Amino acid sequence: MKKFIALASLLACAWSAQAAGLDSLESFVKSAKSGRADFTQVVTAPAREGQAARTKTSSGSFEFVRPSHFRFVYKKPFEQTIVADGQTLWLYDPDLKQVTSRKQSQVLDSTPAALIAAAPDIAALRKDFNLENAGEKDGLQWVQATPKAKEGQLRSVKIGFRGNELASLEILDGFGQKSVITFTRMELNTPIAPEEFNFKPPAGADVLKQ
DSSP states (O other): OHHHHHHHHHHHHHHHHHHHHHHHHHHHHHHOOEEEEEEEEEEEEOOOTTSOOEEEEEEEEEEEETTTEEEEEEEESSOEEEEEESSEEEEEETTTTEEEEEEHHHHSTTSHHIIIIIOSSHHHHHHHEEEEEEEEETTEEEEEEEESOSSSSEEEEEEEEETTEEEEEEEEETTSOEEEEEEEEEEESOOOOGGGGOOOOOTTOEEEEO
């Protein structure tokens, strides 16, 4: 009987730890209506024959207002801005003097942005992703999100939480490239001016619609 009780306790603890990831995701999607943070992104390209894997590190800031507005501003080593204004997803590259625009409804459903900023609730996420707990690693509770659509470029996303606070994303694309985004100084439900998500192509920039 003692062995049975001990085993049951171990299984209960394991289940509780496993459930924590999905619980954190659900709590985050439900309660985080807006937020801002700094981020660091490390992109690792798959190793080629005779060559080591190549990495590239960038950093910047991130803001969102659920369910359809967010803004990534890359500051180092090169500037780039990605803005979702509720209707259009804009990408601006100052070095190329080029703006790319796409209809937001066509590109966000099965993307990491949907997981952290765009989806109104977890039920909406489950329409586009298979969600499962991925255990604990590096002091974080993880959720594995796999797109149900097979034709997209995204293979999988792992979302790491420290409690109910979003801490990290690990994104794997169809080409084997891995992106790890680490969030710091996260502020949730802080007022963010609507103007932050207004984007107008700068004068002289080429605008490409896709």
